[in-house]
Amino acid sequence: MSVLSLLLFSLFLSPFLSSPATVSGASSDYETFINCLSGSVKNAGSIVYIPQNPSYSTVLQSYIRNLRFNTSTTSKPSIIVTPKTESHVSAAILCSKKTKLIVKIRSGGHDYDGLSYISNSPFLILDMFNLRSVSVNPKTQTAWVQAGATLGEVYYRIAAVSNTLGFPAGVCPTVGVGGHISGGGYGTMLRKYGLAVDNLLDARIVDVNGRILDRKAMGEDLFWAISGGGGASFGVVLAYQIKLVPVPKTVTVFRVMDTIEQNATDLVYKFQTMAPTTDNDLFIRMLLQPVSSKIKKGTKTVRASFIAMFLGDSNRLLTIMNKDFPELGVKKSDCFEMNWIRSIMYWANFDNTTSIDKLLSRKYDSNYLKRKSDYIQTPIPKSSLELIWKKMIELNKPGFVFNPYGGRMNEISSSAKPFPHRAGNLFKIQYSVNWDDSAIESETQHLNEVRSLYSFMEPYVSKNPRGAFLNYRDVDIGVNTFGKNSYDEGKVYGEKYFMGNFDRLVKVKTAVDSGNFFRNEQSIPVIAGGGNGKKKLR
Numbered sequence: 159m160s161v162l163s164l165l166l167f168s169l170f171l172s173p174f175l176s177s178p179a180t181v182s183g184a185s186s187d188y189e190t191f192i193n194c195l196s197g198s199v200k201n202a203g204s205i206v207y208i209p210q211n212p213s214y215s216t217v218l219q220s221y222i223r224n225l226r227f228n229t230s231t232t233s234k235p236s237i238i239v240t241p242k243t244e245s246h247v248s249a250a251i252l253c254s255k256k257t258k259l260i261v262k263i264r265s266g267g268h269d270y271d272g273l274s275y276i277s278n279s280p281f282l283i284l285d286m287f288n289l290r291s292v293s294v295n296p297k298t299q300t301a302w303v304q305a306g307a308t309l310g311e312v313y314y315r316i317a318a319v320s321n322t323l324g325f326p327a328g329v330c331p332t333v334g335v336g337g338h339i340s341g342g343g344y345g346t347m348l349r350k351y352g353l354a355v356d357n358l359l360d361a362r363i364v365d366v367n368g369r370i371l372d373r374k375a376m377g378e379d380l381f382w383a384i385s386g387g388g389g390a391s392f393g394v395v396l397a398y399q400i401k402l403v404p405v406p407k408t409v410t411v412f413r414v415m416d417t418i419e420q421n422a423t424d425l426v427y428k429f430q431t432m433a434p435t436t437d438n439d440l441f442i443r444m445l446l447q448p449v450s451s452k453i454k455k456g457t458k459t460v461r462a463s464f465i466a467m468f469l470g471d472s473n474r475l476l477t478i479m480n481k482d483f484p485e486l487g488v489k490k491s492d493c494f495e496m497n498w499i500r501s502i503m504y505w506a507n508f509d510n511t512t513s514i515d516k517l518l519s520r521k522y523d524s525n526y527l528k529r530k531s532d533y534i535q536t537p538i539p540k541s542s543l544e545l546i547w548k549k550m551i552e553l554n555k556p557g558f559v560f561n562p563y564g565g566r567m568n569e570i571s572s573s574a575k576p577f578p579h580r581a582g583n584l585f586k587i588q589y590s591v592n593w594d595d596s597a598i599e600s601e602t603q604h605l606n607e608v609r610s611l612y613s614f615m616e617p618y619v620s621k622n623p624r625g626a627f628l629n630y631r632d633v634d635i636g637v638n639t640f641g642k643n644s645y646d647e648g649k650v651y652g653e654k655y656f657m658g659n660f661d662r663l664v665k666v667k668t669a670v671d672s673g674n675f676f677r678n679e680q681s682i683p684v685i686a687g688g689g690n691g692k693k694k695l696r
Contacts, residue, residue, distance in 0.1 A: 184236040184280060187257040191237060191282070194253035199246055205288075207238040214238065218275070221267030221287065221334075225526045226601060227276050235262070235275070237282040241289060247394050248368040254282055255366075255675065262678065263390045265305045266334020270529040271631045273678045274337065274390070284394065286336055287520075296320045299402045300359060305336030305395045310506075310517035316402060317499035317514065324405040324498045326351040329505040332522045339398050340389030341629035342577040344586075346441045346467035346505060349434075349565030351403045355385040355575050356566075360399035363389070366671045370396070383666040383682075387576035387656065388628055391663075391682040392670055405498040410468040410475045411505075412492045415461055419453050421485075422462040423543050428485050429464070430537040434564030434584045436482045439469040447557040448550045458551045467505065471495060526596070528605055530589040530612045531630040532619040533579055534560070542618060549614050556608040559588040578657040579625055587619070588630055609634065626654040637679040648683035655680075 188208055195202040207214045217238050222228040236259060241247045254261050260281040264274040275283055286306035292315040294301040303312055310331025316323055326347035328338055343354025351357060360373045361384060373381045380392060389395035416422040426444065433442050443465045451459040464486060468475040472493035479488045496504065499514055508516060538546070550556070563583045572578040579586065591608040593600055612634075616624070626635055636651035638644060645664065652660040660682075667674075667682040674684045 198249045227272035235283040252368040265336030304397045314517040323402040327354040352566040357401040362396040364394040433562035438565035444560040531627040532587040533625040534585040556591040
């Protein structure tokens with residue numbers, strides 16, 4: 159990262175280091191808001207929390223998933239609103255417009271850079287966790303899912319009515335539906351069925367005027383925008399209607415690991431051409447981590463872990479593996495057959511004795527973390543893999559996750575949804591670093607490590623622009639200055655997330671929220687004058 163980039167990032171974070179009590183006007187904003195809300199919401203005080211309320215800290219911290227943004231110096235909201243009905247959301251939006259507060263919308267809190275619960279301006283959190291109903295219709299193979307539901311709750315409710323239906327979304331059960339789906343949403347079935355947004359039928363949203371709109375009422379442009387363009391730029395997503403997909407009664411999983419001392423370099427090289435082109439029923443995630451060597455004591459090595467999800471039995475899986483990836487040496491004893499809901503538990507790192515009721519738990523072991531993303535479009539040569547291993551060992555902590563594309567992802571147009579990263583991409587990469595120490599020196603060290611690895615990978619990833627995944631929120635790639643609403647600033651991160659779809663998102667945003675009420679540090683900007691100003695969109 160350049161010195162200029164580090165300076166900009168520091169400037170971005172510095173306003174977060176303040177207390178709500180220091181924000182001038184916070185008391186008057188609360189009085190304005192609660193007086194307004196009381197006019198349309200019975201017992202309005204039961205869904206509103208301010209710092210003086212004994213439950214304020216519990217409500218705030220319950221859905222903070224990154225401890226970097228849960229410190230005594232992190233900026234706090236002046237107000238937290240926890241709506242229990244759709245009409246509560248409408249009223250909260252209309253009343254917040256009477257204050258000077260930015261509205262942050264939180265459905266699960268897993269946004270990696272905390273943009274749903276921090277801000278560099280006085281703000282209000284609209285926390286959707288009470289709106290979490292999941293209504294499954296096995297006859298139509300559909301479900302209505304409210305934005306505050308978790309993926310675990312969705313999967314649990316689907317499995318309760320059918321053992322042959324599933325939904326292609328993420329592997330972490332505590333992720334909130336609203337942010338996950340509105341940003342794209344992917345999981346272990348993306349090569350078979352695409353993204354979560356590729357399986358949407360309808361939605362309900364509260365717009366800037368407090369209206370509750372379904373797909374027909376909002377129109378196809380807005381429905382398109384909230385199907386992968388990030389819902390929080392356009393309104394408050396209340397619920398999505400999803401199309402369920404068929405899953406076999408038996409699926410198979412395996413996990414095989416090797417180190418670079420045990421032929422991992424050859425395996426990683428072969429994996430790059432195999433994983434995106436194999437049978438669409440097979441998804442193999444590859445995790446690369448620096449670990450202590452068991453062969454050369456006192457030294458570091460790199461371990462490659464191959465974790466598979468296969469929509470079928472182990473016999474057919476082994477036939478495919480022996481044909482497409484015999485080098486990995488997967489054996490019958492490596493394979494575990496189970497039903498689809500048990501595979502969800504497996505991927506969430508629960509053992510096979512854990513009750514599926516665990517999927518209903520909202521508890522999450524938060525830690526300090528940073529994530530970044532990239533796209534691989536051509537295989538990395540063996541000689542370059544060796545250089546990457548050397549860099550990973552030098553840095554010691556950060557690792558990679560390679561998620562293969564191909565299959566259904568190659569068949570869907572890059573403009574069908576705002577999510578553009580389709581044909582031509584072999585993998586999406588997640589860069590990952592976690593740590594336990596709250597000291598600012600530790601944070602600086604680990605952030606520098608993962609940024610160094612990201613910088614090192616530049617020759618091997620997508621270019622012009624270097625792509626990024628919205629659901630792996632990363633403020634390093636650019637932010638928009640509050641109050642400035644700059645198209646040019648928005649374009650910096652917007653084209654990395656959305657590529658050629660960015661300008662269409664700007665047009666939709668300008669049409670539905672010309673005053674830029676719904677905004678965050680990486681939201682879609684508007685064009686001054688309703689798009690008729692000096693800035694022309696291509």
